[in-house]
Amino acid sequence: MATLGRACLILALAVAVYGIGAGLYAWRTGRRDVATSARRAIYALAGLTTIAMVILEVAFLRDDFSYATVASHSSTTTPLFYKAAAVWSSQEGSLLLWVWLLSLWSSASLFFTRKRMRDVTPVATAVLALFAAFFTGLLVFTASPFHILGNAPVEGAGLNPLLRHPSMMIHPPMLYSGYTLFTVPFAFAVGALATGRVDAEWITATRRFALAAWLFLGIGIVLGARWSYAELGWGGYWAWDPVENASLLPWLTGTAFIHSIMIQEKRGMLKIWNVSLVLTTGILAILGTFLVRSGILDSIHAFGASTLGVPFVALIVFLIALAIGLVTWRSSLLRTEHRIDSFLSREAAFLFNNMLFVGLAFVVFFGTFFPLITEAFGQRRNVGPPWFDRITVPLALALVGLAGIAPLISWRRATVANLRRNFLGPVAFGAAVTVALIAAGGVAHKPLALAMFGLAGFVIAGVAQEFWRGTRARRAMSTDAWPVAVVSLVRRNRRRYAGYLVHVGMATLFVGVAASSAFQHANDVRIRPGQSATVGGYTFRDIGAVGRIDRRDGRIQRIELGSRLQVFHGGKSLGILEPTRGYYPSDAPFAPVSGMFDGESTSEVRMFAGLRRDVWSAVQPELGGIRHDTRIFDAAIRQMAKQGVPAGKQALAFQVGLEKAVVDYARSRPFATFRLIVSPLVSWIWIGGIIVFCGGLTALWPAPDAARRRATAGYAARVAQELGRA
Amino acid sequence: MAVLVLVILAAVVWVVGAPLRRGAAVEAEETDSAEREQLEAAKEAKYREIRDAELDFRTGKLDEADHRAIDRQLRAEAVEILRALDRLGAGDR
Numbered sequence: 001m002a003t004l005g006r007a008c009l010i011l012a013l014a015v016a017v018y019g020i021g022a023g024l025y026a027w028r029t030g031r032r033d034v035a036t037s038a039r040r041a042i043y044a045l046a047g048l049t050t051i052a053m054v055i056l057e058v059a060f061l062r063d064d065f066s067y068a069t070v071a072s073h074s075s076t077t078t079p080l081f082y083k084a085a086a087v088w089s090s091q092e093g094s095l096l097l098w099v100w101l102l103s104l105w106s107s108a109s110l111f112f113t114r115k116r117m118r119d120v121t122p123v124a125t126a127v128l129a130l131f132a133a134f135f136t137g138l139l140v141f142t143a144s145p146f147h148i149l150g151n152a153p154v155e156g157a158g159l160n161p162l163l164r165h166p167s168m169m170i171h172p173p174m175l176y177s178g179y180t181l182f183t184v185p186f187a188f189a190v191g192a193l194a195t196g197r198v199d200a201e202w203i204t205a206t207r208r209f210a211l212a213a214w215l216f217l218g219i220g221i222v223l224g225a226r227w228s229y230a231e232l233g234w235g236g237y238w239a240w241d242p243v244e245n246a247s248l249l250p251w252l253t254g255t256a257f258i259h260s261i262m263i264q265e266k267r268g269m270l271k272i273w274n275v276s277l278v279l280t281t282g283i284l285a286i287l288g289t290f291l292v293r294s295g296i297l298d299s300i301h302a303f304g305a306s307t308l309g310v311p312f313v314a315l316i317v318f319l320i321a322l323a324i325g326l327v328t329w330r331s332s333l334l335r336t337e338h339r340i341d342s343f344l345s346r347e348a349a350f351l352f353n354n355m356l357f358v359g360l361a362f363v364v365f366f367g368t369f370f371p372l373i374t375e376a377f378g379q380r381r382n383v384g385p386p387w388f389d390r391i392t393v394p395l396a397l398a399l400v401g402l403a404g405i406a407p408l409i410s411w412r413r414a415t416v417a418n419l420r421r422n423f424l425g426p427v428a429f430g431a432a433v434t435v436a437l438i439a440a441g442g443v444a445h446k447p448l449a450l451a452m453f454g455l456a457g458f459v460i461a462g463v464a465q466e467f468w469r470g471t472r473a474r475r476a477m478s479t480d481a482w483p484v485a486v487v488s489l490v491r492r493n494r495r496r497y498a499g500y501l502v503h504v505g506m507a508t509l510f511v512g513v514a515a516s517s518a519f520q521h522a523n524d525v526r527i528r529p530g531q532s533a534t535v536g537g538y539t540f541r542d543i544g545a546v547g548r549i550d551r552r553d554g555r556i557q558r559i560e561l562g563s564r565l566q567v568f569h570g571g572k573s574l575g576i577l578e579p580t581r582g583y584y585p586s587d588a589p590f591a592p593v594s595g596m597f598d599g600e601s602t603s604e605v606r607m608f609a610g611l612r613r614d615v616w617s618a619v620q621p622e623l624g625g626i627r628h629d630t631r632i633f634d635a636a637i638r639q640m641a642k643q644g645v646p647a648g649k650q651a652l653a654f655q656v657g658l659e660k661a662v663v664d665y666a667r668s669r670p671f672a673t674f675r676l677i678v679s680p681l682v683s684w685i686w687i688g689g690i691i692v693f694c695g696g697l698t699a700l701w702p703a704p705d706a707a708r709r710r711a712t713a714g715y716a717a718r719v720a721q722e723l724g725r726a
Numbered sequence: 727m728a729v730l731v732l733v734i735l736a737a738v739v740w741v742v743g744a745p746l747r748r749g750a751a752v753e754a755e756e757t758d759s760a761e762r763e764q765l766e767a768a769k770e771a772k773y774r775e776i777r778d779a780e781l782d783f784r785t786g787k788l789d790e791a792d793h794r795a796i797d798r799q800l801r802a803e804a805v806e807i808l809r810a811l812d813r814l815g816a817g818d819r
Binding site: 008011018034036043044200204413417495718 | 727730731734735738741742743744745746748763764767771773774775776777778779781782784785786787788789792796801804805808
């Protein structure tokens with residue numbers, strides 16, 4: 001089956017190359033049959049990559065360790081869910097996932113636009129085929145997922161323990177869906193520029209794909225943050241790590257794009273902004289994949305060691321040159337049809353919005369690549385979270401403010417009376433929140449966090465006011481009850497009110513970020529059973545060490561060492577947390593007992609999560625005692641080996657030695673270092689993410705078809721009739 | 727396995743080459759429906775703009791005079807799109 005998989009990838013490459021040629025030929029000659037053939041090449045690509053994906057997936061599920069990638073990323077004892085998801089934990093599997101998702105979304109976009117923009121779609125097809133050819137080329141020539149080992153091992157290396165978390169398994173498909181979906185508007189933008197069809201039609205045709213891309217990428221980012229918080233053991237959810245930033249960059253410019261296109265659809269403005277934003281977003285999506293896959297940000301010297309670096313850089317340079325060339329060539333066509341009538345208008349708010357998002361993206365980009373730039377010129381220097389926070393926080397505050405302003409302001413121009421009528425309530429509410437928090441105490445010394453809370457209050461009150469007034473207006477035109485009127489309002493104005501919901505979600509998320517960053521209490525403490533530590537008003541009492549051996553089918557999966565902490569607050573016990581550290585066995589059949597603690601280890605975080613605060617704990621056990629015990633058993637097993645004792649008895653001695661060491665650890669009163677964190681409102685980050693997801697899903701939901709019956713009355717009446725029917 | 731690969735190859739060639747075998751004749755029939763799709767999409771977008779403006783007026787973001795002017799302009803644009811749709815329909819008959 002590996003042969004079939006490899007053949008499918010070779011065919012896929014050939015089909016993709018054909019798609020490029022056919023698409024470009026159809027563009028130049030206007031031949032619709034060739035354009036249709038190019039489109040079908042993309043469909044065929046989807047079929048071929050699906051076959052390849054299924055073959056690889058089956059290999060993982062069947063534990064076929066003759067596949068090199070299965071042997072290095074899975075094992076017989078890996079749980080089924082993680083086996084299925086382990087496909088994309090490898091370089092090869094993740095590249096296959098990328099091109100598979102690309103082929104699916106490309107096929108969908110070309111199918112739904114097959115009767116529209118007949119001059120644009122051939123170019124778009126060629127661009128999508130170019131991306132597909134690049135990735136299938138990598139799979140065929142440098143990173144084949146169907147490489148077969150000469151001697152298939154009996155057991156695989158297993159999945160990296162850090163990845164054994166549901167969030168981490170869903171995170172790559174979400175991110176890659178985001179990246180690949182953004183190639184769709186990218187491709188259509190290139191087509192629009194190449195053909196000179198720079199009106200809003202390419203935006204209308206691809207808007208849903210851009211929105212879906214934004215949604216998936218956002219979900220992927222939040223899932224990654226959740227994994228970091230719940231699994232990595234450092235207690236945070238965002239570290240401005242290059243890998244995190246790689247996914248944030250296209251999301252920032254993509255957010256600007258999905259706002260900005262509304263202006264072009266309505267008023268024919270911001271054309272240069274829109275093509276520039278979507279081209280930048282597409283390039284950043286490729287750059288994000290490159291950053292993660294090439295290892296370049298570990299060190300510039302790692303670039304040469306990676307086989308993917310040079311091809312990716314070549315593609316990125318080509319895309320940048322293509323984008324600059326096209327925008328320059330069509331700059332006269334991209335001139336705006338109208339001007340902004342007033343700075344007190346939604347158009348102006350969206351323009352400021354664009355600037356802020358692009359500014360944020362630039363800051364993140366600069367900070368991410370700063371180490372690379374400095375290394376290239378001499379000595380590597382890093383910038384850390386304090387630098388990022390110092391610059392991004394004020395920009396984020398401005399963005400939240402704009403998220404509150406834009407829904408309350410009209411298109412074209414707002415009068416002073418309108419502003420007063422629309423802003424009074426939300427501003428008053430935001431101010432009241434701020435004053436109330438100051439009065440409550442303990443907040444005023446963190447002015448940025450306080451500003452975020454006030455602005456979030458402004459945003460939420462503004463959206464509530466919009467829903468209230470809209471529902472009231474709806475009821476005035478119908479006899480609907482309130483709940484029905486709300487649903488009807490959203491259904492008839494899906495984009496607007498779904499967008500409002502997203503704003504509420506983002507405001508909620510930022511409240512969680514601000515509170516958990518500014519008012520967190522964290523400490524690393526070294527205690528042993530019987531001792532206590534107090535962090536943030538919570539007392540943690542070590543009531544005993546724990547040690548466990550996790551076995552499956554008689555084989556050791558991991559050893560857990562940790563402690564039980566009883567948590568008190570205000571004199572009452574909240575319960576017991578049991579943070580542990582997991583140690584994983586090495587592959588060698590006769591590894592020493594002490595070797596159990598020399599390999600990969602993971603932090604098993606334990607927390608009490610609540611709406612008001614999280615009480616979070618992680619542990620780093622001290623292994624001095626257990627290492628001493630295990631060395632004694634290692635020496636005994638070595639002696640047994642010298643004396644020719646059968647391997648079975650040696651293995652039994654290994655098991656006995658390990659069990660005794662773990663039991664003795666639990667019985668002893670060992671010191672351990674605990675990271676203890678009390679963090680307010682963290683849960684609101686995840687709640688905000690869910691609200692954003694619901695809003696995005698609502699915006700994406702297909703609208704019911706409007707009735708297309710022809711009225712016999714005049715046109716004006718027909719417009720009125722059809723508007724009323726929708 | 728070789729047979730399976732050949733079958734897949736044949737299927738790909740058949741699917742991708744089918745439009746070339748049919749030629750340009752069939753494509754011409756779809757021209758009108760593509761134009762109709764474009765006009766219908768433009769009509770929906772215009773109706774959306776009209777509803778947006780009305781909602782802005784009813785939620786207090788637009789004065790009555792401003793709304794009347796914008797609404798008149800947008801409805802006129804919608805009527806033009808309907809005329810174009812009707813011309814297309816008349817051309818079908």
